[in-house]
Amino acid sequence: MNMQKMTRVPAILFLWLALPVVCLAQNPQFSRGAVGRQMPQIGHLFGRVIDSLSDKGVEFATVSLLKIKDTSIVTGVYTKANGDFSLDNLPFGQFILRINFIGYKTYLKNVVVFPPNNIEKDLGNIRISPTAQTLKEVDVTGERSTLTLALDKKTFNVEKSLASVGGTATDVL
Secondary structure, eight states, X not given: OHHHHHHHHHHHHHHHHHHHHHHHHTOHHHHSTTTTOOOOEEEEEEEEEEETTTOOBOTXXXXXXXXXXXXXXXXXXXXXXTSEEEEEEEESEEEEEEEEOTTBOOEEEEEEEEOTTOOEEEXXXXXXXXXXXXXXXXXXXXOOXXXXXXXXXXXXXXXXXXXXXXXXXXXXX
16 A cells, blocks of 8 residues: 555656646747747728728728837738728737828828727728829820831831932932
């Protein structure tokens, strides 16, 4: 009986020491160490980008989510035909929302917050305004080519040739 107690003590001691290590190995925060901690990615952000003048959805606008710390891109999508966008699997924290489209002013929403108790955020309709610029008058002028190639002939236009000014037809040829 004494021998049985002697074999139980090391086994119980081993389990008592190994249990915290096994429990910590199941948590991804501790398995990477304090430096590489990463929050779960379960946030959801959605909304619609519309033109401020026509109230129609802006198709193919770029919607980007940026980190506040270094403005690096976390994720991004293009808007659908009706202007809808949806960003899934977002980490918790504070971000900057940036919307770009050619011919429109860049839209920045300073802080988008995902606290752990609220994983979905509806931004509603986001109006972006066009950058209208009035162009000056443009004159388009064209000149005929001096050489025209056809299937059966070559035509040389001597209208602007210096040889044709004050010369004869043989000088031009």
